[in-house]
């Protein structure tokens with residue numbers, strides 16, 4: 374017995390490890406139990422035959438938030454030139470071979486945009502300026518703070534804020550005020566998919582995403598996004614945090630109004646003063662806690678979309694494509710409806726491609742390539758069952774055909790091996806409800822801020838939550854903030 378307070382953290386995702394560092398730095402004895410054999414969760418990594426894949430996150434955006442959190446934890450992040458700013462954020466390819474390169478370089482943007490729609494450059498600047506203002510207001514008032522009661526969120530002053538945050542209009546209706554050209558409308562709204570939303574139904578608040586990218590830039594760490602997990606992990610270990618892999622938690626043991634500890638799948642029971650669940654929140658209520666009424670309520674909420682991901686190790690290098698590419702298909706709205714309404718994948722999907730060896734050659738053996746693809750897909754829905762094997766085959770074919778159109782004609786012959794994650798496999802590997810990897814709970818207004826499931830349990834006051842499915846939401850910057858906010862709540866109690 375050390376006399377220190379003890380904490381058990383369920384899950385070694387970014388949210389769990391970051392919370393562990395905050396607590397250990399503040400005197401807690403911390404144990405993390407992770408179901409898988411390695412850390413990272415949706416920011417995990419796989420290495421095979423010299424090919425290194427980031428299995429989930431691939432873009433370091435909103436660097437200011439990384440600075441804030443890493444500085445507060447005393448972890449050096451940007452100091453050793455380990456993190457490279459990307460000159461181009463991504464190239465956007467359209468079906469008719471039009472290409473727009475998104476870059477913070479204003480001259481380059483002007484030339485491209487004016488060619489597509491005269492006058493659109495000035496309007497894009499306004500879109501980005503206003504979107505960045507939304508980002509800053511959102512950070513101060515909505516995203517970067519804890520709410521203790523509904524009045525802190527829904528009061529007269531905040532009604533003005535919600536109007537400023539463009540919560541009353543869909544992102545797609547909003548972008549139409551700026552651009553007549555369909556490709557420009559697509560280019561400035563597809564980023565909604567980062568938070569698992571359709572721009573046709575999510576609020577224009579999310580115009581802050583491209584605005585933040587274009588204003589603050591996008592970065593890539595040496596060693597891939599997993600190096601963020603490694604940095605957090607080494608800080609956690611240096612503060613004495615103990616990690617237990619291959620150790621799924623089966624139940625959170627509760628007694629009266631207290632969470633007493635956890636029961637592991639191997640039958641071991643461990644007690645602690647506090648418990649922090651980093652595992653997906655609806656999964657925790659459904660599987661690890663006794664109260665089924667709350668779980669049924671969570672079941673009725675809206676869930677984000679899922680993704681089919683392919684990871685290819687290739688014996689040829691395709692330098693025609695840059696680090697990040699986005700392929701937007703002409704049936705943009707139809708494709709999104711397939712995902713969000715039919716819970717499936719379009720036959721002709723839009724998709725994202727990651728080619729990390731352009732920035733970090735250690736991602737692939739010399740003259741070979743490491744490519745990953747993320748294709749938005751419906752989440753697992755028992756009312757709309759899908760044959761994911763068939764969808765996987767069709768999606769793979771659609772990607773190959775699109776790459777052939779770009780001139781990568783022999784790409785299929787050069788795939789040495791492939792790893793694929795479907796919505797069902799996301800659900801199984803990380804316990805993400807419905808495989809809704811971008812949330813899991815959606816980010817509609819009624820599921821944000823005070824209305825998002827809270828980071829402290831209402832009955833078991835020593836049970837907390839951290840990660841993408843609690844406040845403020847999904848994406849590594851939000852998850853880092855979630856860890857900070859949850860830790861503040863614990864430490865201030």
Ligand SMILES: Cc1cc2nc3c(=O)[nH]c(=O)nc-3n(C[C@H](O)[C@H](O)[C@H](O)COP(=O)(O)OP(=O)(O)OC[C@H]3O[C@@H](n4cnc5c(N)ncnc54)[C@H](O)[C@@H]3O)c2cc1C
Nearest residue numbers: 384386387388408414415430431432622652840841848849
């Ligand atoms: C395809 C994809 C692309 C993305 N791209 C980006 C991007 O470019 N940039 C960005 O910022 N974000 C991106 N994201 C989002 C980002 O990856 C996530 O928001 C973030 O990693 C989630 O972290 P987390 O800690 O909330 O949850 P998780 O990473 O899901 O961690 C939860 C952990 O809990 C463990 N667990 C679950 N149940 C149990 C149990 N019973 N016992 C023990 N352990 C358990 C899981 O195995 C997991 O390790 C992407 C996500 C995906 C899926």
